[in-house]
Each structure stands twice: as C-alpha cells, then as structure tokens.
Amino acid sequence: MNIFSTLEAQCRRSLLILFVAGLVFWSSLASMLPTLAPYIEDLGGSKQEVGIVMGSFAIGLLLSRPKLGYLADYNSRKLVLIIGTSVAAIAPLGYLVVHSIPLLIALRIFHGVSIAAFTTGFMALVTDLSPVDKRGELIGYMSLTTPIGMAVGPALGGFLQAKAGYTPLFLVAGGLGLLATICAIQVKEAQRVQVLHEERSQSSLKAMGQLLVSPRLRIPTLVLLLTGFGFGAVTIFIALFIRSTGVDLNPGWFFTAAAIASFMGRLVTGRASDRYGRGLFITGSLIIYGVSMLMISQAKSPQVFLLAGFLEGAGSGILLPMLITLISDRSLPNERGQVFAISISGLDLGIAIAGPILGSFFDQLGYSGSFLLGAIMMLIAAVIFVTQSSKDLSHSWRFATGRERDLYAVDIKVYDKSR
Template sequence: MKVFGKLEPQQRQNLLVLFTAGILFWSSMASLLPTLPGYVADLGGSKQQIGIVMGAFAIGLLVFRPWLGKLADRRSRKLVLIIGTTVAAIAPLGYLGFKSIPLLMLIRAFHGISIAAFTTAYSTLIVELSPVKHRGELIGYMSLTMPVGLAIGPAIGGFLVEYRGYTPLFILSASLGAIATLACSRIAECSPEVIADNVHKHATSRIPTLTLLGKILRDRALAIPTIVLLLYGLSFGAVSTFVPLFIEETQIDLNPGLFYTAAAIASFSIRLFVGKASDRYGRGVFISSSLVFYGLAMAILSQATDATATIIAAILEGGGSGILVPMMIALLSDRSSSAQRGQIFAICISGLDLGIAIAGPYLGTVAESLGYKGIFGVSAGVTFLGLAIFAILCNKTVENSFGFAIGKSEDAYAIEQL
C-alpha cells in the first residue's frame, strides 16, 4: 500500500475517513442480509412476497440514483454521502414500526436511497482522490469496506436475532448508520478553486438526466458495462434475497450468516491484489474472470446438498463480486470525464439496481414453481450471458472486444490512458 504515501496529507485523511464510514455503512446494510427475509416470513410473507419486499430496495436505487448523481456533480459529493448514511440510520427503525407487507415495501424502497447516495458519492470521491496511474489500485483498496462490512454485519445480525430477537438488530443497524453520518461530516470539502472549476464546467455542459441516459444507451463504451451490471444484478439479487431460505429449504447444516461471511472474506482477499494488477494488465481480463467465478458459484448453488458445496459457492461468489464491482467502477472512470462522472456512475450503476429490482419478484415466482435451486440455475445462465456480451461487445470491434476481455488489447474507449 505504498501508494498512500504518495498522496497529500489531506487526501490521506479524507480516504481514512471514507474508509471508516464505508465499513460502518456496509456493516449496517449487511446485518440485515441473512435476517430480513426471515423477518418477512415470520410476519406471514410468502416466497413471492419476500422477493417483492427485498426487491423493493432497488426501487429507491433506480428512482433516486440519477438525481443523486447530478447533485453530487453540481453541489457536493459530501452532501450526497451524508444523505446515504442518514437514510441508513433512519430506515431500520421503520422495520420495527411497520408490520404489514405493503408498508415494509415502502420502507425497503426508502432504504434503497441509502445505497444510491452512498455508493455514488463514495466512488466518485475515491476516483477524484486517485492519481490516474494508480486509480485501479486505490479503488481496489478503498472498495475493501464492502467485504469487511459484509463479513461483520451478517455475523452480528445473525447472532442478535438468534439470541436477542429482531428489535436489537434494527437498533444496531440504525446506530451504525448514525455513526457513519458523524464520520462523513469530518470529510474536508474540495478547495474553492476546484469547486469553482466544477461549477464552470457544469455551467457550459449541463445535460438533463434523460438526455444523458439516452446518450449512454447509444454509446457502446457505457451501454455494455451497464447491461453486464444489470445481468449481474439479477444473480446478486438471488444471493442477497434467497440464500437463507435456500439453506433452510434444503436443510443444509449451515448458518446463513456464515455464507455471507465466507463470501466477504473471499471478496476482501481478492481486492487486495486485483486493483493494482488491473492498472498493469487492464480491466477487461478481470471483469471476464469475475463473471466466470460468479457463474460457477450460481451453478454450484443450484446443485448444492451440503455445507461444503455451499461454502465453495460462497467463496466463488465473493471472489466474483470482489473483482467485478471495483473493476466496473475503474472501467467507467477510464471512460468518463470528471465533469459528468457522478451522473455517469449513477446511471450506469442503475443497471445493477434494475437487475436487483427485477430479481426479487421474478425469481420469487421462479421459486414458487422450481424451488430455490431453480433460482440459482437461472442465475448461472444469466451470468454467463453477461460474460458472452462483454467478450463480444465491450470494445469497438469483436476482435478488439475479445482481446480486451482476455487482457491482450488496450481499452479503445479509455479517455484517460493508464
């Protein structure tokens, strides 16, 4: 991690505060992963209703992320970051106050705003604090907050529910969000010169969100990553929603929290190396590898009958996520200008949000007819479809795309060359 020694003191301090806030935020989110589906089931929710409630999370993501991205570009990254952590502090208390399925859907949708705000501002701030030639490395290190939170949160959440019930769980989740808000308040804003420069850029190049969305969908450089994220989101939605219920249905002797913890450890471990390596070998080969890992994880889950196979799937799932998310952020950073990076992040990552939104109700219907194993079989096919699209269409020609996907060609769409 010698790269941190090359940064200015203010940059290092901001990154440290961001890292702390990130761990708190993701611990708050992850504490509900193995527990909230069971909470909805205990309130009388069917398999399909569980999927709908969990999938409603993405409604807040989809509706608010473009606006939050614009707000981050034009006003303040810090403001958007604080919006995210504040929602994370409020929403868990709503689960305590509302017991009906429709009201839980509303609270879950509101909770989705937290990730829309936090991830957009967090990613944009990291990119702006990172020298171009070390961008992948710093994104890799700073993205460790997610697997650390995903390792801590489910373990604590599962323990609290088992021994103390749901009320302490929701209070803990809210408290972690509140502490993250205090941490974010200590982030130093950009210098007046930088703010003035950004204002000048946006005064001459303000593009409405719908216009920018249309531009992105017509631009292969940004559209293909968005589509791949959408397909990945379908599979991720299956894992985040249905793994605990799958383990219960198949009577596998495994605490669901351990699945997420194993995945988080794998995600953490691989991010230590992938970011720096991508600065040298390119983003494409790592994105391809991540989709292979994730597809194999889904295939193994669809056939799993014991704890060993389930943990192997968790490790592959964590490794796939640990590579794909930071590499997609780095790829989008390479292909976008700083003046519109917040909006482009927000819209492109909305592909992931849409995938998660579709996953809950659609895969819940699949579960009704094929069971939870059928969900993961469908997810495997979807993930490998994303791999095929990326390998064929991720660059200007099929030949260049395949070369970039296996690490043999440079990114022809990169604005800032590494």
C-alpha cells in the first residue's frame, strides 16, 4: 500500500478516518444480516412479509439517493456522510420497540437512508482524494471496509443473538453507528471547484433524467440493477434457506466466508484494473457471482454453502468496486455525487424488487428456485455488459475482455483546462 505514502498528510489522515468509519458502519449493518429475517419470522411474519420488510430497506435508498447526491455536490460530501452514520446509530434502536409488520416496514425504509447517504458521501470523498492514475488502486483499498465489516458484523450479530438475544444485538449495532458518526465528524473534505448557479440547475435536471439514460451510465446502472436482485435474494433468504435444510451451520459463517473472499478480491484487483482496465474484471466477476448463485440453489451441506459464500463474496467483492471505479472514470467532479446516487440506485432498485417478487412467488419457486432465478439475472447482466458496455458491439467486446480502454472515460485534464 505504498500509494498512501505519496499522499499529503491531511489527505492520508482523512482517508484513514474514512476507513475506520467504514469499518464500524458496515459492521453495524452486517451484524443484522443473519439475524433480522429470522427475527421477523419469529415475530410471526410470513415468507412474503419477510421479503417485503427486508426489501423495503431499499425503498429508503431509492427515495433519498437523488436528494443526497445533489446535497453532496452542492453542499457537503461530509454532511451526507454524517447523515448516513447517524441513521445507522438511531435505526437499530427502533427494532427494540417496533414489533408490527407495518411499523417494521417504515423502520426499514428509514434504515435504508443510512446506506444511501453513507455510500454516496464515502465514494465521493474517496474519489475526490484519489489521484486519477491511481484511482482504481485507492478505491480498491478503501472499499476493503465493506468485506472486513461484513466479516466481523455477521459473526458478531450471530454470536450476540445466540448467546444474549436480540436486545444486545440491536444495542451494539446502534453503538457501532454512533462510533462511525464520531469518525465522520473528523473528516476534512478536499477542495473542489465551485459550481455556478446555472450549472446547478442544469445538473439537477440531469440527475433526474439525462444522467440516468446517458450512454456512459445506463449500462453500469442496469448491471447494478440485475446484481441487486441477486444480492437481495442472498441477504433476504440465505439465513432462512440454511435453517430450512437442517444443515448445522450458523448463517453468519456464510457471510464471513463471503467477506474473506471479497477482501482478497478487492486487495489485488483495484491496482490491476489501473493497468488492464475495468472491463475484464467486471465481466469475470459477473460470471463468478452467477456460479455462486447456482451453487447456493443446489447446496445441501455446510461445505457447499461455505464454498458458495466464498464465490459470492469474490464475485461481489470484485464487481462492486470495479463498477464504482468505472462510474468514477465516467463522471466529472461537479456531478460526482449525483452520478453515484443515480447509478447506485440501480442496485437499490434490484434489492427492493427482489424481496416482494421472490416472496410473492415463493410457493412456486421455493428457496432453490429463488437463487436459480438470481443466477439467471447474473447471466443476463454479463451478456448485456459484454455486448453494450461501449459505443458498439465490437468496442464493447474488446473493452469487456480487457483489450481496449474505456471510450466513455472523462479526461479530467481537458475538463480542468476548460474551466
């Protein structure tokens, strides 16, 4: 990680604080991954109600991201970050007192704002602080907060729930969110070019329409949508699926295996993508993710579940940082918050629709069918990326296989001269 020694002291300090904030934030959220769906079921929720409550988390993301993206560009990235950590501190306490399905849906929607705000602020801050020629490497290293948090959180949550019950679990999750807030307050933003009033109005309109459908962003957003569906299936149903098979495996270990693989993938691919391009790694990760979903659908032993979890972590651990870096490459500094907000909304929407759809058709699909459908979604995403990621089929194929640069990448040097 010699790249950090080349950065200015203040920049290094802000990145270190961001890293710690990310660790405790994701640990807070991940602590409830293996426990919340069983908690809802224990309260008397049906499979459909479990899907709706869990999926409603993404509604908060979808509703808040556009406004948060605009706020990050034209007010403060740090403010958006603090909003995200504050919600992560408050929301877990609500599970202590909320026990009805309608109120749980409302609480999950509120909790969803935490990821919308945190990821938008975090990604924009990291990108602002990253040298352009080392962006993939730095984003790769900083994104390690997710797999580490996803390794610690589920194991911690599963242990607390099994040994002490749900109340200590929710209290610890809220405490971790509070610690993330304390860290976020210490971050210093990088200086950015001030945006004129006219540009603000234009950018606001873009965020609602033009950015979303522009050639540079629509395919990454669509890939994130399909990925979100698969990710939603895992987060909502994997704990219940493992429990239904009678396999002797704490669901938290599935997420820990995924987090270990995610850590390993992020550690090496960020730097490699600066040299070989983002396309090759996105294509490979989509294939790996699809195989993991297929394995989950057929799993009947702890070993297969853990191997599938490892592959799921490897796929998502490479895919999400690479898509974020690709989006960074294709965005200007004065629109970056909105670009992240709009594009990542694809992931949010995929997660949001996965719960209700899979819950509604659960009697027909079952657990195996639900994960098989997720595998099909990942295959479709891979085909779309390989054929549509650049200006035409031939350019898309070469970019997706690492044989051509990204034709939609923004030349920041040219942009700076035009200012």
